[in-house]
Amino acid sequence: MRSSIQGLIPYDPGMTIEQLEQKVGKKIIKLSANESLWGPSPIVEEALQEGLTQLRLYPDGAAQALKKTLGKLWALPVESFCLGNGADEVIQMLAIAFLDPGEEVVVPSPTFSSYTSSVTIVGGKVTFVPQKELIFKLEEIAAYIHPGVKMVFLCNPNNPTGTFFSHTNLELFLQKVPPKTLVVLTEWAKNN
Ligand SMILES: Cc1ncc(COP(=O)(O)O)c(C=O)c1O
Known part of the structure; x- marks a missing residue:
């Protein structure tokens, strides 16, 4: 293992909601993991459903369509965006x-x-x-x-x-x- 990694302390995400509920014996609302009370947007759900039909293909690795949309939204050239x-x-x-x-x-x-x-x-x-x-x-x-x-x-x-x-x-x-x-x-x- 690289020496720079040896001393690294692993990130501790804490207990899951299920583990916490089991520990305290109550229903838990955990607020440290980007929880939304409203769930995902219906637009996101729809896009995911549509994406499922395309699973047999590699996705657009360079995210060209997304960069184009972002470019319009921010009025910037597509080269300005790096996505992860x-x-x-x-x-x-x-x-x-x-x-x-x-x-x-x-x-x-x-x-x-x-x-x-x-x-x-x-x-x-x-x-x-x-x-x-x-x-x-x-x-x-x-x-x-x-x-x-x-x-x-x-x-x-x-x-x-x-x-x-x-x-x-x-x-x-x-x-x-x-x-x-x-x-x-x-x-x-x-x-x-
Ligand atoms: C400052 C900051 N940057 C980045 C992240 C990670 O974001 P993502 O979930 O998009 O990887 C977080 C998540 O809490 C954050 O607080």
């Missing part, structure tokens, strides 16, 4: 694509654990910025960034604290980041 099986996979792809072993990455703490594991897997070196009072202060993070920092990860609103920063503050932060440092932002964005 969830944000987690995209975070891993970014680490693989941009980091050489030993390169420094700035990560606030606490935040989404995948940033650190993805960087560690490829042998990158994480510098944590402790978030005092659990508030995400971009100016404190900016103080850790220098031209040798290859990447910085930001999460808005932050997981797990739920605090958020404004786009005005983000713009100010970006002005302080050296041109070769890649800023990776996981964000719920509204298309307007």
Whole structure:
């Protein structure tokens, strides 16, 4: 096994709803796994049903149709989009694509654990910025960034604290980041 992986602590997703219900002997509503009280959208259900009829074929691996739709929605060229099986996979792809072993990455703490594991897997070196009072202060993070920092990860609103920063503050932060440092932002964005 690669040495960069040996010290990695596996992600612990916690108990399933069934295991929890068995443990406490009651019906449980678990709120840490993207639960929706409303279930999936009927449009999604319909698309999945339709997809089932196509299972004998490889899917469109380059997701051309989806990229085209996204391009129209965001008024951006299709080349602007890189898709993955969830944000987690995209975070891993970014680490693989941009980091050489030993390169420094700035990560606030606490935040989404995948940033650190993805960087560690490829042998990158994480510098944590402790978030005092659990508030995400971009100016404190900016103080850790220098031209040798290859990447910085930001999460808005932050997981797990739920605090958020404004786009005005983000713009100010970006002005302080050296041109070769890649800023990776996981964000719920509204298309307007
Ligand atoms: C900040 C952040 N990024 C990425 C993910 C993973 O997203 P996905 O389920 O799309 O892989 C999560 C999931 O909780 C998250 O909180």
